[in-house]
Amino acid sequence: MRKILFNSIIITACSIMLIVNVNAQVRTKIYFDKFSNTKISDLIQKGREIKIPAPPTFEKLLQNEITEDVNLREYKNRFALPVNVNIDFFKTANRWEENGLIKYSLSLNAEDALNISIQFNEFLLSKNSILSIFNSNEFTDSITYKENNINNVWATRIYQGNSLYLTFQVPENEEGVASLKISQVGFGYKKIGGEFFGVSGASASCNINVTCPEGIGWENERNSVALIVSNSIELCTGTLVMNTCGNNRPYLLTANHCLNSNVQNWVFQFQTWSNTCSPNGTFREDLQFNGCQLRANNAASDFALVELNQIPSVNSGITYAGWTRDPNPALRTTAIHHPMGDLMKISHDFQSPISVSYQGGANNHWRAIFDQGIVQHGSSGSALFDQNHRIIGQLHGNQNNICPSGNNYSCWCVTQIPSIGEYGRFDVSWTGNGTDATRLSNWLDPNNSNALTTNTTNISYLTRNITGPSTVCSSNAIYAVTNLPSGLVVNWTFSPNLIYVSGQGTNQLVVKSSDGDPLPLVSLSYDNYGSSGWVRAGTCNNVVLEKTIWVGLPAYTPIVTGSSTMFCSQSLYVEKYNRNATWSVYGPLQVIGVNYGYKCTVKGTESGVGWVYATNSNLCGSFRGEKLVQVTCSSYSVFPNPTNSEVTISLLADNSIDGSFQKNKSIKSIRVVDKSGITLSVQKYGSETFETKIDLSKFTSGLYIIKINEGIDEESYTIVKQ
DSSP states (O other): OOOEEOOOEEESSOOOOOOSSOOOOEEEEEOTTOOOOHHHHHHHHHSEEEEEOOOTTHHHHHTTOOOSOHHHHTTTTOSEEEEEEEEEHHHHSEEEEETTEEEEEEEEEETTOSEEEEEEEEEEOOTTOEEEEEOSSEEEEEEOGGGOOTTOOEEOOOEESSEEEEEEEEEGGGTTTOEEEEEEEEEEOSOOSOOSSSSOOSSOTTOOBTTSGGGTTOHHHHTTEEEEEETTTEEEEEEEBOOTTOOOOOEEEEEGGGOOSOGGGOEEEESOOOSSSSSSOOOOEEEEEEOEEEEEEETTTTEEEEEESSOOOTTSOOEEBEEEOOOSOOSSEEEEEOGGGOSOEEEEEOSOOEEEOSSSSSOOEEEEEOSBOOOOTTOTTOEEEOTTSEEEEEEEEOTTOOSOSSOOHHIIIIITOSOEEEEEEHHHHHHTTSSGGGOSHHHHOTTOOOOSEEOOEEHHHHOOOEESOSEEOSSOEEEEETTOOTTOOEEEOOOTTEEEEEOTBTTOEEEEEOSSOOOSSOOOSSOOTTTSOOOOTTSSSSOOOOOEEEESSOSOOOEEESOSEEESSEEEEEEESOSOOEEEEESSEEEEEEETTTEEEEEESSSEEEEEEEEEEETTEEEEEEEEEEEEOSSEEEESSSBSSEEEEEEOSBOTTTOOBOOSOOOOEEEEEOTTSOEEEEEEOSSOOSEEEEEOTTSOSEEEEEEEEOSSOEEEEEEEEO
């Protein structure tokens, strides 16, 4: 019988999602006192340095000499200049071999830059390669093939300082597979995010760390907030949002005005906060995700919804924030954001927000006037939450902003107090401009449930599987979906070799095996969104969840291959069709080792006939294959074996054990002995005899022992009489 998959499970009200993208995440560790690692130091010393000159405009920007000149105005809200380069990492870096690995090392020096970042326009890593990017305080060492993407691009976070080191290692057999080409270096002319090493961040001092007492109770929501680095030169904030399906689809809400570059190069940093309230500087590690796809946006309420290329893993601690599309004002509001790219901050308005227009038009924004904390550049796109911890909008800006884009503390913390933030209304963005590309509803409520709210949810709750036995026999087998929201109708479908017992429409399907031979590979799933091309109304984007099972007996009777004869040395036997075989032997054989279940190594213990067995088993039963093996452990060949009549006994020219030439040997006598040890016949030879025949035709079928005497030594062979 053959391995099968359940056919599709369709949740009518809402289905479960399995995105094809790999659960990938990159971690960067922060070392306040500079990390000391002799291996890394050695890599740096072996590396090659490339100095990249600053562009002409950089010096003016570094000195903050921004004027109203039209050519400089575009830099006002940015922190870095992009410099185009063409660096093939593998052709440029130093290369050497060490302990079976190929290693490369390269350093980049962006002259006078306050911070540095890079973009790859060709990015492909082989399965067992590791790329590390670091400077003296920040170390990103978890960049693997899981970061590969269909666009073959990748961008780094922003590293403090002007130097960056890249090291790469790969097994010898994978050299030449990877491709890394750097197309852009970001030259930072403004401090962003501070240095994170015990000093205040780049944002104004009246900001409040999310780990301060003002952030108590918002631990779930802060895990949904990301710092966005756009094209390595601009900053925004975004928030992962829950959909009505309750699945792990990584939609992230931010501002429409943040869409100033190709979103494929966006970098998202989650959990970037200070571990203490004050000082702002005990940040240790964050999670980085790269690239996204634009799903919907609209300038009127200044929203953009993107979908991350990667799914946060179940152990990441990341959450999806809840939302409400209630058009009535909240009682009070809270903002969680990354001003100036700094560590995560929190702001509170203890009053109801005011519905206002933004630079004319309809009242499509909420205005919050914060009682605690402020918002600044870089906070754009961050969510505004109501008293129930649900998103009601995302930050557009402040029409009355009187502070420059620079870090003028006296303005932000004195003149601009109380701080004002105006947020595009979530309820307005819900319907947007009436199309899927300009509204939220199509993406956040794909099953048209018409829900008014969702709640913040940890990813661990969104991780779902089909539970149940991996083998189905004649008795009932029960299957269910873990972490399924209540009230959903489950429509189960399954292959014809299963018999339905009960549970259709519920989250407990009961089936058992049919009597017939199962069909070839089929699938049980929520329809795979995109990969199979199915489109079905009433499901959440046709999402897939699968469970592989066996129905009935094992798939095949094993076929044991290998030689039918062997000397008393190792011999390899391979079982065809199945890697799950168990191995055993009978007779003068011994199992030496088993490799992955489908290869068995045996050796002979004495001359004779033995069997090698391979067995495939499961809960429903087993099949066994076998191989008869003639073992020769001395200087004689005994053939044919098995035999119907006579057997020929010959002295071999070469010893089968050590290869030495046979000398001073001849057959003196031969005895035929039965299984109980009784001698049945004796044949003696007076002169030198090297070959003879023994007639076994008068014996009944069974096993017999041929004992060959050379005068002193006697050797035994087991023979099969057919």
